[in-house]
Amino acid sequence: MKRLVLWMMALILALPFVAGTGSAQEIKLGSLNDLTGPTSDVGKDIALGIREAVQYVNDTGGINGKRIRLYLYDYGYRVPEAITTYKRFKNFDRVVGVLGWGTGDTEALSPTVGKDQIPYLSHSFAAALTDAKRAPYNFVYGTDYSSNARAAMTAWFDEVWMKDPRFREARSKGEKPRIVMFYAFPVPYASAPIRALKNHAAFLGFEIGPDQDVSLTALDTKSQVLGAKAFKPHLAWHGNTTMSVAATIKDAHALGLGADHIVNNWGYDENLVRLAGPAAEGVMGIAVTAFYGDKVPLMDKVLEYGKRMNPGVPQEARMIRTVQGWSQVLMMAEGMRRADKAGKLTGPSLKEAFETFREWTPGLGLQPVTLNVSDHRPGSVIPIYRIKGGKFELVKRVDLKAKWAKEWYGEWFGY
Amino acid sequence: MNRLAMSLVGIVVAAVALGGCASMEAGMDGGMGEPQVKLDRVEVAAYFPFAPPPARVPLVLAFVFSVTNPSGQTVSLEELRFSYAFEAKGQYFTLNSPAAYDTIHIPPKSTNTVRVVSVLDSAIVPATLAVTQGFRLQELDLKGPDVVKEWWEKIGDFPYGIRVSEGVATFATAKGARLVSFQDSFPKK
Secondary structure, X not given: OHHHHHHHHHHHHHHHHHHOOOOOOEEEXXXXXXXXXXXXXXXXXXXXXXXXXXXXXXXXXXEOOEEEEEEEEEOOOOHHHHHHHHHHHHHHHOOOEEEEOOHHHHHHHHHHHXXXXXXXXXXXXXXHHHEOOOOOOEEEOOOOHHHHHHHHHHHHHHHHHOOOHHHHHHHHOOOOOEEEEEEOOOOHHHHOOHHHHHHHHHHHOOEEOOOXXXXXXXXXXXXXXXXXXXOOOOEEEEOOOHHHHHXXXXXXXXXXXXXXXXXXXXXXXXXXXXXXXXXXXXXEEEOOOOOOOOOOOOHHHHHHHHHHHOOOOOHHHOOHHHHHHHHHHHHHHHHHHHHHHXXXXXXXXXXXXXXXXXXXXOOOOOOOEOOOOOEOOOOOEEEEEEEEOOEEEEEEEEEHHHHOHHHHHOOOOOO | OHHHHXXXXXXXXXXXXXXXXXXXXXXXXOOOOOOEEEEEEEEEEEEOOOOOOOXXXXXXXXXXXXXXXXXXXXXXXXXXXXXXXXXXXXXEEEEEOOEEOOOEEEOOOEEEEEEEEEEEEOOOHHHHHHHHHHHHHHHOXXXXXXXXXXXXXXXXHOOOOEEEEXXXXXXXXXXXXXXXXXXXXXXXX
16 A cells, blocks of 8 residues: 555655646637738748747746637638638647738638637737727737828828928928829728728828729739829828739839829738838838837847748848738737736637727837727827838828827727 | 665656656757758649649649658658749749648657658649739749640659758757758759
């Protein structure tokens, strides 16, 4: 009997050593990404950043000691594939939260994730996803497309139209600034902010020209540029992703459109400079984080993990998209930590944890995130940049809430 | 009592030794060698004859890797991911980046075969090419639908190169994840 007790004691003593070889507790996280579809020009770099950031989180203590196990799948920007993959996340991988991608799939899944109580932190920043009444389990880490569009138009109006000598004569004659919009009509991401853009154009006194339909895969946009040229626009909005935005800006340059350009965040990155070349000079746009390699807190880790985990990808090919992937993962990890610390990490507790965020930022140039139970807009401050000498320089930070508080809390919410 | 104390000491020593062995087994330190990943071959796992748009024809490929564990301890492969590119006019065009998440235990000093299946769609690849490498295609005077047709029709003989790049295999160890990068091409030259 004594011997049996002693052997049991020995077993208990050895257990921690043996158990150390097994897997630690894991928290499962799903990620839907576009690696092959029409937004893969920005999606591939994001996916690299997501994987690197998860590794960083795990290397630095994980979620209160628990490791994140990431399941990242390509869905090719196809809504049916996204829905199928989500079912795998829910029923097979049994994830706690999902990192989402496009507007079409995120909006299509929104009622389902609400019913399933699985928080869904997307790269789609469609304004409809920030209204917690309509989409209680949807979250975004960047300012919504409609606010971005309003901010970019405001920055151009304040800093260029009202100040630039090029427009002195037009201003003195009482001319209204004229804007045209280039975007893929059937693509939910591209069309999401158009209603807000037109609302804001009217608000600031613009004349609006004929919309131009540019496919996300377009390499030749001459007919659309010529269609817009007849209107003699002062300003052009570009609502697609980088490749087709570069094609349009190059064609606009070649055909003498004569307009300035403002670009939504998914069309504005280091590749725009590479692809559009001299035509990119002066182009203004939105960036929700710092660009790759900028001197901001935590960028050293982004660079370190990029080199270490993906040595086959040249550093010069990396982009702001990597930094966005990190921001998305770090926000999810922060929510998970808070929920786990508060008791049990579940979908509802993760949602509640997100809603405790007050001026939270991981660094990386991400604007501080504040969320509450009814308003999932992360903030109202939107940095607008301009390309100068092939580099991005900050034009101004537009604070929509400070400038138009009544509209921010009223009509513009979820617009 | 003496005998009991001796037994207790003996058993505790045995327990610690046992635990120590187990703990060492979990690690891959001590010059025992990192795992290696090598592309053995690419197979056409299922073939459907090419048809022009609006038909969409799948091309089902299997990438067969040898994963070698030269160490004296079992290692666990947790994730294997890579990108692959097809050759046209001497240049490579990345088409997809699959990942496999099946956990595979590889015994000491042995090699396992890992098969990763990836599906291409003849209707989607031209868009992938346009959006990610469109300007390169233009420079080479290539058209996406034309290269797709050629790739689909000739794949059985592998007359063009298939390059695997940005490969990363993640192995779980008690000391955390170990990453092994790899790149390779097929057919072997």
